[in-house]
Amino acid sequence: xxxxxxxxxxxxxxxxxxxxxxxxxxxxxxxxxxxxxxxxxxxxxxxxxxxxxxxxxxxxxxxxxxxxxxxxxxxxxxxxxxxxxxxxxxxxxxxxxxxxxxxxxxxxxxxxxxxxxxxxxxxxxx
Numbered sequence: 001x002x003x004x005x006x007x008x009x010x011x012x013x014x015x016x017x018x019x020x021x022x023x024x025x026x027x028x029x030x031x032x033x034x035x036x037x038x039x040x041x042x043x044x045x046x047x048x049x050x051x052x053x054x055x056x057x058x059x060x061x062x063x064x065x066x067x068x069x070x071x072x073x074x075x076x077x078x079x080x081x082x083x084x085x086x087x088x089x090x091x092x093x094x095x096x097x098x099x100x101x102x103x104x105x106x107x108x109x110x111x112x113x114x115x116x117x118x119x120x121x122x123x124x125x126x
Contacts, residue, residue, distance in 0.1 A: 007030055009034065009035060010037065010039060010055070011032065012034050014033070016032065016033040016034050017032050017033070019031075020038060028040065054077070055085050058071060058075070058077075058086065059085065059089055061074075062123060063123065065125065068082060084113070087112040087119055104124065104125045106124075106125070107123075108121055
């Protein structure tokens, strides 16, 4: 019986990943052919913060009007980890319709990593 695990690169979400030796801890190392990122599969990780499925949840919860501190509490991760995911996310979401009658926009300023890196996060709700 052969088990197949499909890996996605955490940087570019490409599935073009190949084996690239083993780490000192005897875990399989992988290399993304698209962007050159090295990674370890989620099946080998011990800490919940580094699983790639967590990134999708972190990005979805603020859209559903869940506060940043609540997301950190629900997923049992640090606020610093959550903020780093939100800041690195550079995807422009396309609206479902060209015109909205009522739109609520919210923004907040925060620091990413250090005080000199001030960023603004903006999201809109219908």
